[in-house]
Amino acid sequence: MQxxxxxxxxxxxxxxxxxxxxxxxxxxxxxxxxxIEAGQIDAIIDPSSGNAILLPKAQWALNERKAEAxxxxxxxxxxxxxxxxxxxxxxxxxxxxxxxxxxxxRVFAAARSGVGAGIxxxxxxxxxxxxxxxxxxxxxxxxxxxxxxxxxxxRAVFRYDYAYDSEAGRRWFALSISGIVGDDTARAMILHxxxxxxxxxxxxxxxxxxxxxxxxxxGNVTDAVKSVIRAVCETxxxxxxxxxxxxQSAKVLRFxxxxxxxxxxxxxxxxxxxxxxxxxxAGLAGRAYLAGQPLWVLSGTRDAGVxxxxxxxxxxxxxxxxxxxxxxxxxxxVLAFSNPIIxxxxxxxxxxxxxxxxxxxxxxQRLEALDALRRSESRFRALNRLTSDWYWEQDxxxxxxxxxxxxxxxxxxxLGMTHWDLPNVVLTDSKWAEHKSxxxxxxxxxxxxxxxxxxxxxxxxxxxxxxxxxxxVGTFKGYCGTGLDITKRKRAELALRAEVALNETDxxxxxxxxxxxx
Amino acid sequence: xxxxxxxxxxxxxxxxxxxxxVLYVTESGPNSARAIANxxxxxxxxxxxxxxxxxxxxxxxxxxxxxxGIVVTPSLAKLSPSPAATVVGNLSDKLExxxxxxxxx
Numbered sequence: 001m002q003x004x005x006x007x008x009x010x011x012x013x014x015x016x017x018x019x020x021x022x023x024x025x026x027x028x029x030x031x032x033x034x035x036i037e038a039g040q041i042d043a044i045i046d047p048s049s050g051n052a053i054l055l056p057k058a059q060w061a062l063n064e065r066k067a068e069a070x071x072x073x074x075x076x077x078x079x080x081x082x083x084x085x086x087x088x089x090x091x092x093x094x095x096x097x098x099x100x101x102x103x104x105x106r107v108f109a110a111a112r113s114g115v116g117a118g119i120x121x122x123x124x125x126x127x128x129x130x131x132x133x134x135x136x137x138x139x140x141x142x143x144x145x146x147x148x149x150x151x152x153x154x155r156a157v158f159r160y161d162y163a164y165d166s167e168a169g170r171r172w173f174a175l176s177i178s179g180i181v182g183d184d185t186a187r188a189m190i191l192h193x194x195x196x197x198x199x200x201x202x203x204x205x206x207x208x209x210x211x212x213x214x215x216x217x218x219g220n221v222t223d224a225v226k227s228v229i230r231a232v233c234e235t236x237x238x239x240x241x242x243x244x245x246x247x248q249s250a251k252v253l254r255f256x257x258x259x260x261x262x263x264x265x266x267x268x269x270x271x272x273x274x275x276x277x278x279x280x281x282a283g284l285a286g287r288a289y290l291a292g293q294p295l296w297v298l299s300g301t302r303d304a305g306v307x308x309x310x311x312x313x314x315x316x317x318x319x320x321x322x323x324x325x326x327x328x329x330x331x332x333x334v335l336a337f338s339n340p341i342i343x344x345x346x347x348x349x350x351x352x353x354x355x356x357x358x359x360x361x362x363x364x365q366r367l368e369a370l371d372a373l374r375r376s377e378s379r380f381r382a383l384n385r386l387t388s389d390w391y392w393e394q395d396x397x398x399x400x401x402x403x404x405x406x407x408x409x410x411x412x413x414x415l416g417m418t419h420w421d422l423p424n425v426v427l428t429d430s431k432w433a434e435h436k437s438x439x440x441x442x443x444x445x446x447x448x449x450x451x452x453x454x455x456x457x458x459x460x461x462x463x464x465x466x467x468x469x470x471x472x473v474g475t476f477k478g479y480c481g482t483g484l485d486i487t488k489r490k491r492a493e494l495a496l497r498a499e500v501a502l503n504e505t506d507x508x509x510x511x512x513x514x515x516x517x518x
Numbered sequence: 519x520x521x522x523x524x525x526x527x528x529x530x531x532x533x534x535x536x537x538x539x540v541l542y543v544t545e546s547g548p549n550s551a552r553a554i555a556n557x558x559x560x561x562x563x564x565x566x567x568x569x570x571x572x573x574x575x576x577x578x579x580x581x582x583x584x585x586x587g588i589v590v591t592p593s594l595a596k597l598s599p600s601p602a603a604t605v606v607g608n609l610s611d612k613l614e615x616x617x618x619x620x621x622x623x
Contacts, residue, residue, distance in 0.1 A: 031606045032590045040607035042547025043591045045580050052576045052583075052591075054544065062546035 023053070090119065091180070092188045094151055096126030096144075099186055108192060112166065116192065125190070136164065143175060150177045151187045161195070169343045172199035204352040207235040211356050215363040224367055225257040228360050229335065232353075233259060238321070238339035240266045242273055244285050245333040253278040253285050253334055269338070284322050285334040292331060294323035294353050298342055318342070323353045327361035335360070381405075388482035393469075394418075395478040398439060408462065408483055409452065419464070424453040442468040442476060449486065461490035537569040537619055538597045542588045545575045549608040553592035556609040564621050594618070 020036075026044055027033055035041050042058035045051070054062060082089055082100070088108035091099045098121050101109070109119050119128055126147055132140025139162040146158030158177040163170055174193045180186045210231045218224035229241035240260030244253035255276040260266035278286040288295045297320045319342025325333040335357065345353075384391050385405065393402040398418045409422055419425070420432050427450040438445050444467040451459040466481030541557060543550035554573065561569050576583045576591050586595060587604075594605045596619055603618035616622070 027589060029589070029606070031604075035590060035607035038607060040549050040592075040610070041590045042544040042549045043576060045576060045583050045589050045591075047584060047589065050580050050584060052544065052580045054547070054577075058544050058547035058549070061548055062544075065546050 019056075023055070026053075088192045090125065090190045091186050092125055092147065092151070092190065093185050094187045096124050096147055096151070098123050098125055105192075112164075112171075139164075143177075146177050147188060147190070150179045153179060155179075161199075163199075171196045200346075201348055203235055204348055207231060208352060208355055208359075210235070211359055215359055218363065218367065220371065221364055221367045222257055224360065224363050226259045228356065229257070229259040229337075232335070232337060232356065233261070236337070236339075238337045238342075239263075239318075240270060240339075241335060241337040242270065243325070243333055243335055244276070244278065246289070246331060251280070253280070253289055256333070284320055285336050288322040288324055288334050288336075289331055292324055292326075294321070294345070294350055296321045296342055296345065298344060321345070321353075323357050325357045325361045325364065327358075327365045332361050332364060384482060388465075389485050390483045391480070392464075392466075392483060393478065393480045394466075396476055398479060401478070408485055419450070422452060426451040426453060426459060439479065444468070449490075451490075459490075460485070460487045462486060535568065535599050537565055537599070539569065539619070540572045540574060540586065540595045540597060542574050542576055542583050542586075542591050542593045542595070544577055544591045546577075547591065550592045552608040552610065553594070556612070557594060557615070560609070560612060560615055560619075564616065564619075596620070 023044055024033060024036065026046055027036065032041070036044075039057075041055055043052045043054050046053055079100070082102035083104075085102060086104050088105035089102045090105055091101070093099050098119060101119075101121055106120070109116060116125075116128070119125060126144050129140040129144035129147070139160075143160060143162075146160060149155045150158050156179050160175045161172060162175060163172045165171075172195050174195045176191045176193070178189050178191075180189055211228050214227035214231055215224055218227055225243045229243065233239065233241055240258065242258040243256045245256040246252075247254050255273050258270045258273065260270050278289075280286050281290045284295055284297065318338045318340045320336060320338050321342050322334055322336040324331045325335055381404075389405065390408050391402075391404040392400060395401050400415050400417055403414065414422060419435075420427075431450075435445070435448060444465075446465040447463050448465070449461060449463045451461045454460050462483055463486045464481055464483045466479045469477045469480050471477055539557075541553065543553060557571070561571065574582055576588070583589075583591070583593075588595065590606055592606075592608060594609060594615070596603045599620065603620075605615055605618045609615050
């Protein structure tokens with residue numbers, strides 16, 4: 001069917017008109033031209049090239065369809081990526097309403113309590129946060145404020161760490177809120193990363209460091225044990241701990257030190273513990289001693305090997321955590337902690353308490369040695385007081401470095417002097433030369449006597465004993481010794497000698513007189 | 519894009535004439551979509567199941583259209599019964615379509 005070509009009525013922009021003219025040149029038939037003019041044509045096939053040329057509406061529709069398909073694919077990809085991520089994620093609109101969540105979030109929100117529990121697509125995250133009560137109130141309000149700032153574009157990212165207590169123990173999360181730019185509806189994305197393992201490790205590392213500091217600062221066994229118990233209790237949230245030391249002579253564990261939070265029940269419990277003694281293998285402490293390993297009784301459970309009644313003096317009605325204190329291969333005591341909630345320790349916790357047990361054991365050994373040394377020194381000083389008037393030390397050049405129990409030479413500062421430098425010393429050069437030769441030969445000497453001239457012109461007499469000092473590799477370090485003020489004895493001797501001499505003179509004179517008179 | 523080709527054959531066409539048609543379309547085009555809808559309505563009303571229709575997407579098979587003398591889409595070609603006829607456009611003029619198909623409206 002052929003029709004006459006209709007007149008063309010072109011409209012639109014010059015480009016459109018040009019395109020239409022080009023199209024019409026391809027079409028010879030009147031029906032086709034009419035259809036084109038009526039806007040009923042989608043495409044024209046160029047006879048020369050065989051290609052289909054889409055008219056604008058069809059081209060636009062094709063583009064739309066492609067864009068929609070692309071968007072659908074893009075959405076599917078975004079959803080797949082979100083679901084593939086192990087971190088719980090929610091996406092919010094400008095009002096804080098949850099537009100979408102990923103699979104990890106759905107598991108997370110269903111399993112947890114606290115801020116964010118039960119939030120699903122369509123929930124309002126801001127409302128949930130702001131309605132949080134109890135321990136989560138502060139977290140909820142802070143998080144809601146952060147979300148508002150990010151949605152408003154006041155900040156690109158808001159980060160916040162928070163914790164909550166679940167039945168399985170305390171859990172920590174790092175919350176990160178990031179702004180979304182370029183989407184019509186999505187404004188913010190919230191990630192909750194579980195950082196419990198890292199945080200738990202940090203706490204235990206902090207505990208180990210605190211224990212080391214406590215032990216470094218402790219001046220005695222009591223301070224050391226109490227400070228370690230306190231550090232463990234405060235870090236773990238336990239209410240009290242006790243130390244049972246091993247009495248090697250009696251072969252029993254005896255209650256030694258304790259620390260607890262200041263409440264009546266704990267104080268009573270610790271008071272009742274005084275005098276407790278366990279044989280190795282008896283009770284939880286005795287079993288931990290025998291096993292050489294940490295042992296625990298979880299809250300609300302019954303230990304298979306020890307009845308609750310038997311444990312009552314050890315744990316009260318609570319759970320207990322007990323671990324040995326070691327020094328080298330020997331177990332020197334047991335630390336026992338009690339708390340209403342004791343949870344199964346993980347490997348990190350077990351390593352930590354073993355480390356603390358070793359640190360405390362080493363420190364106790366050092367402090368006990370220090371105590372023994374103090375007692376020994378005390379005995380030495382007492383003995384020194386009984387047998388001599390002062391104790392002295394000299395360096396390798398025989399200069400005084402220390403005088404203990406007073407300065408025998410009056411107010412003069414003699415540190416840095418040698419014996420022969422002492423003020424107003426009286427001794428012949430030959431005697432000093434002989435003494436110095438003994439010192440150079442590193443000989444011990446005893447009852448070496450010398451005198452000094454006192455301000456009143458009289459002589460004071462001293463007797464000293466000394467012996468060489470060597471370090472651990474045998475290097476000569478100087479001399480140490482004691483001194484005795486023998487002035488009274490010496491003056492008495494001199495007086496006696498003078499009297500004897502006088503008597504002898506008198507006798508000789510009398511004998512001479514008798515001879516001459518006879 | 520897969521070839522879009524629909525064939526609808528009547529189970530018994532011995533008693534009446536079967537109209538054989540080819541509709542050339544551009545799958546994404548709005549006029550093509552309208553032409554398909556209009557033709558389906560006409561077939562439903564006037565031919566029931568006594569027709570065979572093939573729909574060709576010229577973006578997929580432009581050579582086929584050229585070989586059949588088709589230069590624009592949508593275009594409906596009636597192949598049989600004779601005489602052959604072609605209708606150009608979105609088939610919104612129902613009378614013109616019926617005339618081309620040899621159906622008295």
